[in-house]
Every structure is written in structure tokens, then in C-alpha cells.
Amino acid sequence: MKHLLQYFLLLFLIPKICFTIIPAVHSLCTKDQQLSLLHLKKSLQFSHDPDSDSYPTKVISWNSSTDCCSWLGVNCSSDGHVVGLDLSSEAINDGIDDSSSLFDLQHLQSLNLADNHFTYGTRIPSAIGKLVNLRYLNLSSCSFYGSIPKSIANLTQLVSLHLGLNTFSGSIDSISWENLINLVDLQMDDNLLEGSIPSSLFYLPLLTQLVLSRNQFSGKLHAFSNTSSDLEYLDLSENQIQGKIPHWIWSFSHLYYLNLSCNSLVTLEAPLYNSSVSIVDLHSNQLQGQIPTFIPFGYQLDYSGNHFNSIPSDIGYFFTSTMFFSLSSNNLHGLIPASICNATSFLMSLDLSNNFLSGIIPPCLTAMRGLRVLNLARNNLTGTISNFQVTEYSLLEILKLDGNQLGGQFPKSLGNCIQLQVLNLGNNRITDTFPCLLKNMSTLRVLVLRSNNFYGGIGCPNTYGTWPVLQIIHLAHNNFTGEIPGIFLTTWQVMMAPEDGPLSIVKFQLDTIIAGKSMLIDYSFNDRITVTSKGLEMDLVRILSIFTLIDFSCNNFSGPIPKEMGEFKSLHVLNLSRNSLTGEIPSSFGNMQVLESLDLSQNKLGGEIPQQLAKLTFLSFLNISYNQLVGRIPPSTQFSTFPKDSFTGNKGLWGPPLTVDNKTGLSPPPALNGSLPNSGHRGINWDLISVEIGFTVGFGASVGSLVLCKRWSKWYYRAMYRMVLKIFPQLEERIGIHRRHVHINRRWRR
Numbered sequence: 001m002k003h004l005l006q007y008f009l010l011l012f013l014i015p016k017i018c019f020t021i022i023p024a025v026h027s028l029c030t031k032d033q034q035l036s037l038l039h040l041k042k043s044l045q046f047s048h049d050p051d052s053d054s055y056p057t058k059v060i061s062w063n064s065s066t067d068c069c070s071w072l073g074v075n076c077s078s079d080g081h082v083v084g085l086d087l088s089s090e091a092i093n094d095g096i097d098d099s100s101s102l103f104d105l106q107h108l109q110s111l112n113l114a115d116n117h118f119t120y121g122t123r124i125p126s127a128i129g130k131l132v133n134l135r136y137l138n139l140s141s142c143s144f145y146g147s148i149p150k151s152i153a154n155l156t157q158l159v160s161l162h163l164g165l166n167t168f169s170g171s172i173d174s175i176s177w178e179n180l181i182n183l184v185d186l187q188m189d190d191n192l193l194e195g196s197i198p199s200s201l202f203y204l205p206l207l208t209q210l211v212l213s214r215n216q217f218s219g220k221l222h223a224f225s226n227t228s229s230d231l232e233y234l235d236l237s238e239n240q241i242q243g244k245i246p247h248w249i250w251s252f253s254h255l256y257y258l259n260l261s262c263n264s265l266v267t268l269e270a271p272l273y274n275s276s277v278s279i280v281d282l283h284s285n286q287l288q289g290q291i292p293t294f295i296p297f298g299y300q301l302d303y304s305g306n307h308f309n310s311i312p313s314d315i316g317y318f319f320t321s322t323m324f325f326s327l328s329s330n331n332l333h334g335l336i337p338a339s340i341c342n343a344t345s346f347l348m349s350l351d352l353s354n355n356f357l358s359g360i361i362p363p364c365l366t367a368m369r370g371l372r373v374l375n376l377a378r379n380n381l382t383g384t385i386s387n388f389q390v391t392e393y394s395l396l397e398i399l400k401l402d403g404n405q406l407g408g409q410f411p412k413s414l415g416n417c418i419q420l421q422v423l424n425l426g427n428n429r430i431t432d433t434f435p436c437l438l439k440n441m442s443t444l445r446v447l448v449l450r451s452n453n454f455y456g457g458i459g460c461p462n463t464y465g466t467w468p469v470l471q472i473i474h475l476a477h478n479n480f481t482g483e484i485p486g487i488f489l490t491t492w493q494v495m496m497a498p499e500d501g502p503l504s505i506v507k508f509q510l511d512t513i514i515a516g517k518s519m520l521i522d523y524s525f526n527d528r529i530t531v532t533s534k535g536l537e538m539d540l541v542r543i544l545s546i547f548t549l550i551d552f553s554c555n556n557f558s559g560p561i562p563k564e565m566g567e568f569k570s571l572h573v574l575n576l577s578r579n580s581l582t583g584e585i586p587s588s589f590g591n592m593q594v595l596e597s598l599d600l601s602q603n604k605l606g607g608e609i610p611q612q613l614a615k616l617t618f619l620s621f622l623n624i625s626y627n628q629l630v631g632r633i634p635p636s637t638q639f640s641t642f643p644k645d646s647f648t649g650n651k652g653l654w655g656p657p658l659t660v661d662n663k664t665g666l667s668p669p670p671a672l673n674g675s676l677p678n679s680g681h682r683g684i685n686w687d688l689i690s691v692e693i694g695f696t697v698g699f700g701a702s703v704g705s706l707v708l709c710k711r712w713s714k715w716y717y718r719a720m721y722r723m724v725l726k727i728f729p730q731l732e733e734r735i736g737i738h739r740r741h742v743h744i745n746r747r748w749r750r
């Protein structure tokens, strides 16, 4: 799968432009060129910020006693004129204005100033228009400010113009783009540009790649009639473009990438031509009506996060080569058309989650051979799940059917899924015993059966449980009974692997950011507004991919807690509350070094709290209330920080934070009258977290679509991050290092 994806990326995404313009010839540079360069060197100022990830290497080595054509970052033509100048990543922060001797280098064909950090308020000098021989100009990621100078239209030889990742603002409508008839590649992404997108741009005869994403362009896409353009790659995502998607967009005969996601588009203009576009991303707009079916060659179609309301019944016939198809988070009603099964074997990922689809799951759907991700979660699907027919050697990796009204027994054919990683059947009406056939799956990472009618024991007699990579097992709100068999747990290696805490991985991540330049660029410079949340996003994904949880709460388990659980040295969350467990809390629990949350409340546990529990220094949530525990609460600074509620309703517990000594009034358990204390983990939504894990584990492609838009991701990651910080409080300290960097980067930008 990964290979296939890489193949496609190679095939489609590598810009098909070659620059064969700079002759790399060594010769004596002319006196005036040398003087201009030395003047330039003298005028440039460099950032001396010790936290900077780049520092001057080229310019400082320029030495008047050597041939300037041999200087680092300088290329000359055969007659000794400077034709190429590469001053990228030189930590230049000032010294280029209209009078700069840079603009005396009249023969320049290639100028690269990318990845410098000019002081706040630095504009591109309009003298740039003097460099009329420029063919290649890269000013991306320079912290440039203000409007793009009109004189740029003087550069009629330009083939490639990169102005992305700056803070350019204002309209670009008044620039005479039509002069730039040689332009092949134009990128102005990640700025604050506004106004309408000049239509004069789509007429550029050679334009192949146009990237205007992440700006504030508004208005409508203008009418256009010539179908002859060479446009191959068009990214207008994350703007405020309104109205319709004009039909001419489909008429570019070479277009393979079209990204209009995260705008305010409402309709698709008719007529809809069949088109050669391979990647179509329309997610997070306000598109309405029936979903369009006219793109036979699209291999990735993302229509998620719109207001589409119906799927045409013949949808399947249009998937001649589709591999990824998402309709998630729309307004879809009605049945899932059976024709969807007629899609070719290319279909790998089908996401119809978060809609209002009803009726049964078409039986043929699960028989589709190539399918690796099937997400039908949070719909209104009914019927029995028992005859869900997965073919032998199915490639399914992620199956999410949670949040429907599916009844019947657990489908036996799921035993055919030899690569299953995530299985979420939670919040349905399945009535069955524990699905022992899953025990053979060594790839399983997430198993969620919560809120169904599963019953009986969870021990499996004739299998040797494996699940070496299991991270999440969520069986809460069922009717499981019997003992939790210790032997059942002994092969869950990921939960047992001793590690020095989740933070080591996070720290590694941060070290990478500090030491590795590319990471810093990717996650800080490249995203002006979401700088912070991008960093958080990375940490979050990392954390979630190592997160471990066992939730057996709200069942009818009885007998003692198996002491084997103490071997789960990598377990973060353990919830056994609201069962009928007896016996003592195993002293082996003291080995669960990274345990953050422990809930054993509302059981029948007796004896004393083992002293070893006081060793759990990561523990930030504890609830052992409403049991029959006695004796002194182990004196520890950790334990005294928990609220009284964590310990109430026991037979004879005493000591801080309850009463200080055992003579003066033990608090007898108040009557259990149904209104039990909220077991809400201080507001942490564990479900949300385990849903996220479903996304992050194993398969990065199924990330929730809203998260992919700037305007949502900031809020989303903040909220998620706050939650995660409650689980990993120690993280904040480490993140502090990262924040500092972010702060510095921002200062450069402002």
C-alpha cells in the first residue's frame, strides 16, 4: 500500500519542470561584477540569533583576492557575468533595498534568497524589476511583508517564481501578469493575499503549476473559455473563494492535481466534462446536492466535509481507477448503493462515515478484494452484521462500523482479515459472546466493542492469545461476566514493553526539531498561522500512536484482578470500574510505571491499598471509591494531591486526603442511590482519544477531514492538546523548549 502510494506520488507530484538555464562555466569575473558582489556583501546584515537554525556560510567566504566566479553561491556566464546567485539560508535579515548593488547584477538569470528572515516590515524592493533577465526567482520563506511590487511584471523572462511563505498582503489583481508569458511555475502560497484571483493568470500559455493556497483570496473564479492551457497542478485550497466551481476547470487537458479544499464553494457548474484529473480534493466546502460522478480517472477523490445529500445509485460505475474515496461528514441520506461494489479492485479506502446513511450494509461491499480501509462509522445503518462476508485473505486493515444500529452476532468472517489493525464496532446492538476468532490476529492494535450486548467470559479456551501489538482494548458497557483470565493478558507485548515513559519519544521528536533543520522548516516556518498547532499536531500524533488503554468498565466481571496486569509497564489508562471484582489490589500494580489514570471504583475490592501504588509517579487520576478497602492511605505526596472523592465510600480507609486519623470518624459509605459520582476523568473524553488512535495507528490517510483546514485545525489541536496534557502533564515542560523556538520564528516573521 505504502509502495503504491509512493509510486503515485512519484508519478504525479514531482514537478515536471526542468531548469536548463545556468551554464556552469568557470571563468574570470569582470571587475564591475566583483565590485557589485563585494558591495552587496558589505551591505548585508546577518541574524546573530544563537537559536537560529541557519547561519551565513557562503557570503562570508567571499574574498576579493579570488575569482568571484568561484565564490560560493555564484555562477558566471562564459564572458564573466554573474548569472546565478544563491544566497538561500544565509540568515540574512537586512540590507537589500532599492539602492542595493544586487540590482546592478543585470545579467542575473537565477536568484535564490529563500529561507532568510528579513526583519519585520521588509518589502521586496521594486528595483527587482531591473533584473530583466531573471528566469528563476525564489523568495519563498523570507518574512517579506507588504504588497508584491508591480515591477515584478517587468521580469518577462521568468520561468519560475516562488513567493510562498511570506506575509505578502493586498490584492495582486493590478499586476500585469499577462506580461509573464514564459511563466511555468508560480507559487504564492501561505501569504495574506486577498481580493480576487486574477483570471489574466489562467491565460498564461506555459503555466503548468499554480499554487495560491493558504491566502485570503475571495470572490468567484472567473469565466474562462480557452481549453488549451498546459496547467497540470492547481492548488487554490484554504482561501475564501465563493460561488461555483466553473466547468472550464475540468477542461485543462493536462490537469492531474486539483485542490479547491477549504473554501466556500457551493455548486459545480454544468456541464461536467469527463476529465483527466487524478487527484481531486474538494473537502470542506459547502457543496450541495448529489455528488458528481463525472471524473472517471480520479484516483483520489475527497468530497468530505460538504453538504452533499445523496449518492447516485450508479456511483460504482465511475470508479474506474479510484483508490481513495471519501464522502465523510456530509449530509448523505438514503441507502448505500450496491453499485459501489462494482468499483474496480483499485478501491483501497472508502470513507462514508459521519452521515445519515440508513438501511443495510450491502453484503457485496465487504467482499471487495482490494479494500483496506472501510469506514461507515456514525451513520444510521441497521440490519444484522452476522452475515458480513469478508473474503478469505482479506486485506482490510481498518474497519470502523461504530455508532450505528447494527444487530446480530459478531461476523465470523472477520477471522479472514489477516491484516486487521483497527476494529471498532462500538455503540451498536451486537449480541454475542467474546469473539475468540480475533485472537489469531497478530496485527490487531485497536479493538473497540464498547456499548453492545456482548456477554459471557472473555477467556478463549483453545487459542493461545497473541495480540503482541495491541494498544487499545475497550470493552466497556457490555454484559461480560466471569474472571479476567491472567493468561489472556500475558502476550500483549506492547503493553508490557518496558520503556522509560512516553516522554522519551516526544523528546526524541523535539530533539529532532532542534537539531534537524528540515523539521524546523516543515513545522514552524512553513505555516504562519498554525505554527503552534503544527508543533502540537506532531507531538499529538506521536503520543497517540504510542497510547495504550484497557477499559473493561461497566460489565459484570467478578473474581480477583489478575496480578499479571502489573506487567503492563507501558499502560497509560486502566479502567475496571463498575464491575464485581473482589480480592485485593495486586501489589504488582506498582510496576505500571507510566500509568496515568487508574479507575477501580465501584467494585468489591477489599484489603489495604498496596504501598507500591505510591510509586506510580505518573498517576494523575485515581479513583478507588466505593469498594471495601481498609487501612491507611499510603502516605505519599502523589496520593495527597488526589481529591477525597477518589477514596470515599470505602469500609475503613483513613489518612490524608480523608480524615487524618482513624479514631475521629471514618466516613461510612453513603447510600448508593443511583446518582453515583461522575467517573468522567476530569472531563477527558477517552472516546475521542481512542477514535483519534484509530486514525493515527497504522494508516495516516484516514485523518478527519476538518483537521486538514487551517481554520479548524487550530481549534482542534488546541482542544486535543489540552486533553492530552491532562494525561501527560509532564509533557508541558518538554513542550516549553519547542514553544521557545516557535516564539523565535514568529519574531523573525513579524
Ligand SMILES: *[C@@H]1O[C@H](CO)[C@@H](O)[C@H](O)[C@H]1NC(C)=O
Binding pocket: 063, 064, 065, 066
Ligand atoms: C583571502 O585570501 C587570501 C589569500 O588566499 C588570504 O590571505 C586572506 O586571509 C583571505 N581573506 C579572508 C578574509 O579570508
Ligand SMILES: *[C@@H]1O[C@H](CO)[C@@H](O)[C@H](O)[C@H]1NC(C)=O
Binding pocket: 022, 023, 024, 073, 074, 075, 083, 084, 085, 086, 110
Ligand atoms: C550554478 O550552476 C549549477 C549547474 O547548473 C547549479 O547546480 C547551481 O545551483 C548554480 N548555482 C547558482 C548559485 O545559481
Ligand SMILES: *[C@@H]1O[C@H](CO)[C@@H](O)[C@H](O)[C@H]1NC(C)=O
Binding pocket: 088, 114, 115, 138, 139, 140, 141, 160, 162
Ligand atoms: C525555493 O526555496 C524553497 C525554500 O528553500 C524550496 O523549498 C523550493 O524548492 C525552492 N524553489 C525552487 C523552484 O527551487
Ligand SMILES: *[C@@H]1O[C@H](CO)[C@@H](O)[C@H](O)[C@H]1NC(C)=O
Binding pocket: 126, 127, 128, 129, 130, 132, 151, 154
Ligand atoms: C523595467 O525594465 C526596463 C528595461 O527593460 C527598465 O528600464 C525599467 O527600469 C524597469 N522597470 C522597473 C520598475 O524596474
Ligand SMILES: *[C@@H]1O[C@H](CO)[C@@H](O)[C@H](O)[C@H]1NC(C)=O
Binding pocket: 203, 226, 227, 228
Ligand atoms: C487559445 O488557445 C489557442 C490554441 O489552442 C491559442 O492560439 C490562443 O492564443 C489561446 N487564446 C488565449 C486567449 O489564450
Ligand SMILES: *[C@@H]1O[C@H](CO)[C@@H](O)[C@H](O)[C@H]1NC(C)=O
Binding pocket: 272, 273, 274, 294, 296
Ligand atoms: C463521461 O464518460 C462516461 C463513461 O465513459 C460517458 O458515458 C459519458 O457520456 C461521458 N460524459 C461526458 C459529458 O462526456
Ligand SMILES: *[C@@H]1O[C@H](CO)[C@@H](O)[C@H](O)[C@H]1NC(C)=O
Binding pocket: 339, 341, 342, 364
Ligand atoms: C455489478 O455487480 C453486480 C454484483 O454485485 C453484478 O451482478 C453486475 O453485473 C455488476 N455490473 C457491472 C456493470 O459490472
Ligand SMILES: *[C@@H]1O[C@H](CO)[C@@H](O)[C@H](O)[C@H]1NC(C)=O
Binding pocket: 356, 358, 380, 382
Ligand atoms: C435512523 O433510522 C430510523 C429507522 O431505522 C429512523 O426512525 C430515524 O429517523 C433515523 N435517524 C436519522 C438521524 O436519520
Ligand SMILES: *[C@@H]1O[C@H](CO)[C@@H](O)[C@H](O)[C@H]1NC(C)=O
Binding pocket: 415, 436, 437, 438, 439, 440, 463
Ligand atoms: C487460529 O489459527 C490456527 C492456525 O492458523 C487455527 O488452527 C485455529 O483454528 C485458529 N483459531 C481460531 C479461533 O480461529
Ligand SMILES: *[C@@H]1O[C@H](CO)[C@@H](O)[C@H](O)[C@H]1NC(C)=O
Binding pocket: 453, 455, 479, 481
Ligand atoms: C446480562 O447477562 C445476564 C445472564 O448472564 C442476564 O441475566 C442479564 O439480563 C444481562 N444483562 C443485560 C443488561 O443484558
Ligand SMILES: *[C@@H]1O[C@H](CO)[C@@H](O)[C@H](O)[C@H]1NC(C)=O
Binding pocket: 630, 631, 632, 652, 654, 662, 663
Ligand atoms: C487505626 O490505626 C492503628 C494504628 O495506626 C491501626 O493499628 C489500626 O488497625 C487502624 N484501624 C483501622 C480500622 O484501620
Ligand SMILES: *[C@@H]1O[C@H](CO)[C@@H](O)[C@H](O)[C@H]1NC(C)=O
Binding pocket: 213, 214, 237, 238, 259, 261, 262, 279, 281, 300, 708, 709
Ligand atoms: C489540499 O490542500 C489542503 C490544504 O492546503 C491540504 O491539507 C491537503 O492535503 C491537500 N490535498 C491533497 C490531496 O494534497
